[in-house]
Amino acid sequence: MNNRENDDILIGKIKYTNVWPVFHHFDAKGLSRPVTMVTDVPSALNRRMLGGSLDLSPVSSFAFGYGAENLVLLPELSVSSDGPVNSILLFSRKPPEEIRNGVIALTNTSATSINLLKIIMEKAYEGKPTYWESEPVLDQMMERSDAALLIGDHAIQASWRDHGYIVTDLGEVWKQWTGYGMTFAVWAVQRTFADSHPDFLSEVLGAFAASKRQSLGNLTPLVDKAIDEIGGTREYWEHYFRNLCYDFSEQRQKGLALYFTYAHEMGLLPKEVRMDIWSENKLTRVKE
Numbered sequence: 335m336n337n338r339e340n341d342d343i344l345i346g347k348i349k350y351t352n353v354w355p356v357f358h359h360f361d362a363k364g365l366s367r368p369v370t371m372v373t374d375v376p377s378a379l380n381r382r383m384l385g386g387s388l389d390l391s392p393v394s395s396f397a398f399g400y401g402a403e404n405l406v407l408l409p410e411l412s413v414s415s416d417g418p419v420n421s422i423l424l425f426s427r428k429p430p431e432e433i434r435n436g437v438i439a440l441t442n443t444s445a446t447s448i449n450l451l452k453i454i455m456e457k458a459y460e461g462k463p464t465y466w467e468s469e470p471v472l473d474q475m476m477e478r479s480d481a482a483l484l485i486g487d488h489a490i491q492a493s494w495r496d497h498g499y500i501v502t503d504l505g506e507v508w509k510q511w512t513g514y515g516m517t518f519a520v521w522a523v524q525r526t527f528a529d530s531h532p533d534f535l536s537e538v539l540g541a542f543a544a545s546k547r548q549s550l551g552n553l554t555p556l557v558d559k560a561i562d563e564i565g566g567t568r569e570y571w572e573h574y575f576r577n578l579c580y581d582f583s584e585q586r587q588k589g590l591a592l593y594f595t596y597a598h599e600m601g602l603l604p605k606e607v608r609m610d611i612w613s614e615n616k617l618t619r620v621k622e
């Protein structure tokens with residue numbers, strides 16, 4: 335199951351701008367052990383973490399929930415929003431309440447958001463739409479659907495187009511409906527790796543924390559890079575990075591626990607999820 339070419343430690347990185355603050359100043363070469371970085375969309379990193387062929391990675395929160403028996407969360411790291419997130423977007427011809435039994439195309443890059451949409455459609459709007467998975471290409475998705483869900487930079491770039499669709503931000507809907515913020519991604523580590531490499535893990539955590547501090551202290555290099563690689567304006571990216579939350583406070587843990595409860599009730603997750611968070615010398619379990 336371990337597609338390893340050498341003994342390097344394998345660390346994943348999500349191929350979207352939303353994780354940049356945690357990675358921009360993270361220098362894998364400066365760590366005390368050889369590391370290979372694996373950059374991909376969330377669904378691909380999820381598969382590798384669940385299959386054991388990555389040691390540590392940001393993953394979709396849903397994927398953590400799925401594999402929680404073999405995974406441990408890293409503290410104080412997440413990609414969350416407390417209301418609108420700006421990059422988890424449903425594009426539709428009619429308001430979402432009016433397509434409760436329609437056809438919805440889902441990006442094949444996500445796990446958290448596609449299940450968040452299912453929870454919202456079924457529990458909040460009491461609908462039962464038909465879903466199909468697609469490459470994240472808006473026009474192609476809308477040819478055969480009433481709505482399309484995109485995440486990350488695909489959602490951002492689509493939102494800038496003059497497409498004429500209604501745009502619904504799932505972070506905003508979740509907040510209005512539950513009163514909680516939503517955690518889309520968490521940082522997970524293999525339980526066996528955490529047990530066998532505690533010192534290295536604290537070193538990596540320190541490097542992530544330092545990158546996050548430095549990035550949020552001065553967004554200019556990240557904003558410049560985002561304009562260069564993705565497009566958009568300085569104001570857009572300043573707001574995007576400032577609006578996202580990268581901590582994993584008790585409030586966020588509660589919001590995520592509610593998401594896991596709903597996902598389990600709907601049969602999307604086979605088991606109740608226990609969130610074990612790693613810390614230097616012990617694991618802390620999030621209270622239910």
Ligand SMILES: C=C(O[C@@H]1C=C(C(=O)O)C=C[C@H]1O)C(=O)O
Nearest residue numbers: 376394421444445446447486518
């Ligand atoms: C905020 C975002 O969070 C993400 C959404 C994910 C998902 O839906 O599975 C996974 C990781 C994050 O990239 C985003 O992609 O826009």
